[in-house]
Amino acid sequence: MAYTFQVTIDSPDPHPLADWWADALGWEVEPSDEQFIRGLIAAGHATDDDTTTHRGTLVWKAGAAIRHPDGLEGAPRILFQLVPEAKTVKNRVHLDVRTGDDDPQELVERLVGKGAKHLHEGRQGPSTWTTLADPQGNELCVSH
Numbered sequence: 001m002a003y004t005f006q007v008t009i010d011s012p013d014p015h016p017l018a019d020w021w022a023d024a025l026g027w028e029v030e031p032s033d034e035q036f037i038r039g040l041i042a043a044g045h046a047t048d049d050d051t052t053t054h055r056g057t058l059v060w061k062a063g064a065a066i067r068h069p070d071g072l073e074g075a076p077r078i079l080f081q082l083v084p085e086a087k088t089v090k091n092r093v094h095l096d097v098r099t100g101d102d103d104p105q106e107l108v109e110r111l112v113g114k115g116a117k118h119l120h121e122g123r124q125g126p127s128t129w130t131t132l133a134d135p136q137g138n139e140l141c142v143s144h
Contacts, residue, residue: 006065006077007095009138010087014080015054017136018064021078024111024134025097030065030077034058087137094139096129104142108132111142 011017022029037058040046052061063081068074099107108130112118115135122129122141129143 004072004076006079007093008079008081010083011080011136012083012086013136014062014082015052015059015064017134018066018078018080019055020114020135021080022066023114024107024116025066025068027066027068027078030067032057032059091139094141096141096143099142099144104130104144108142116140 009017018029021027032054034057037046037051037060041048041051050061051058053059054064061082063079065077065079067077097107108116108118111132111134116132117137119131119133119139122131127143129141131139131141133139
């Protein structure tokens, strides 16, 4: 049997990072269901300490997720999961953002303008890429 998966990225502040990545990829942040959250709190299955407010909306503190505009058929879901510690070492896994017909350098410049850090340029044979770090230090590569 084949399995599906989601990509999970640890984050000390998942909601702003989900916003950043949704903007970077042209994806959508999954909406919060405030009524559902309040119902779980009222039923004693969660507490107010399990929640926070992000951009005026009640959300789960533990994480935020983004999806491709075509849903899970377009790409796996990315979950940004709350962890207490900041990133301290190089990622063992990272996302390669492929721009297709769009100019990868334009995307690099836009992401740097939104808080990414340029790390280095790479080349292997005819393939070239730019390695960046998102605002929380997670590496990503941008290429065609």
